[in-house]
Amino acid sequence: MARFPKVLVISDQEGTSPLWGSGITQRFQFVLERDPDRAIQNWGELLPDLVVLELKSEPLIITSIAKFRDEALIPILVLGSTCPDTCILDLYQAGVDEYILKPIGPALFHAKLQAWLRHSSSGPYGARESLKFGTVRLIPMARTVQFGDRDPVHLTSLELRLLYYLIGRHGHTVTTEDLCQRMWGDTGEGDEIRLKNVVYRLRRKIETDPAKPHYLTTVTGVGYQFNAK
Numbered sequence: 001m002a003r004f005p006k007v008l009v010i011s012d013q014e015g016t017s018p019l020w021g022s023g024i025t026q027r028f029q030f031v032l033e034r035d036p037d038r039a040i041q042n043w044g045e046l047l048p049d050l051v052v053l054e055l056k057s058e059p060l061i062i063t064s065i066a067k068f069r070d071e072a073l074i075p076i077l078v079l080g081s082t083c084p085d086t087c088i089l090d091l092y093q094a095g096v097d098e099y100i101l102k103p104i105g106p107a108l109f110h111a112k113l114q115a116w117l118r119h120s121s122s123g124p125y126g127a128r129e130s131l132k133f134g135t136v137r138l139i140p141m142a143r144t145v146q147f148g149d150r151d152p153v154h155l156t157s158l159e160l161r162l163l164y165y166l167i168g169r170h171g172h173t174v175t176t177e178d179l180c181q182r183m184w185g186d187t188g189e190g191d192e193i194r195l196k197n198v199v200y201r202l203r204r205k206i207e208t209d210p211a212k213p214h215y216l217t218t219v220t221g222v223g224y225q226f227n228a229k
Helices: 019-021 035-041 059-070 087-095 106-121 157-167 176-184 192-206
Strands: 005-010 029-031 050-056 076-080 099-100 131-133 135-137 144-147 216-219 223-226
Touching: 019 106, 029 035, 035 059, 035 176, 050 059, 050 106, 050 223, 059 076, 059 087, 059 135, 076 106, 087 099, 106 216, 131 157, 157 176, 157 192, 157 223, 176 223, 192 216
Parallel strands: 005 029, 005 050, 050 076, 076 099
Antiparallel strands: 131 135, 135 144, 216 223
């Protein structure tokens, strides 16, 4: 069965329901949520391919963008009404990929989603082949990693990028600067704190004792290393 792209819509408004209701004919899977914090709490289950924010509060949009950027490198679109250029600039500086002005018809809106999803899916990690090292198997297309006979663990796109790069250099230390560059590129969004947050969440998923990691270890003052033995 074909997998429809999953679009997470966080909206506190009612007037745009036709955009989501006609989505099934455009081969989208829309997941509707009203509370951004609840979406973050359930991120590991949702794992969307794209996020649409339609919220009345600009500060809430900006804080939500920061939280989503800590979880994944996926397109984030804002659906809003006419507002000053300074407001739109603030949203772009916060990390929005596109500000879409309402009203907009379903056909044009879905075309924008498809364009952003094509751009996102063309990234190198989703297209790469599986990695196998020892009893560890990483499957980028499914965004999962499996350790021996344990159940597969679902990964966010940032967790996938981190693990893919480290497994490919197993046994070798990768610097913090190199990892930030590999994960965020030249977007300016990556830094040591965000990297530590991704490492922390990943250890909670893959390590038996996250406080004493076996697979994903820290090399103090330098960076991180993956060990499968």
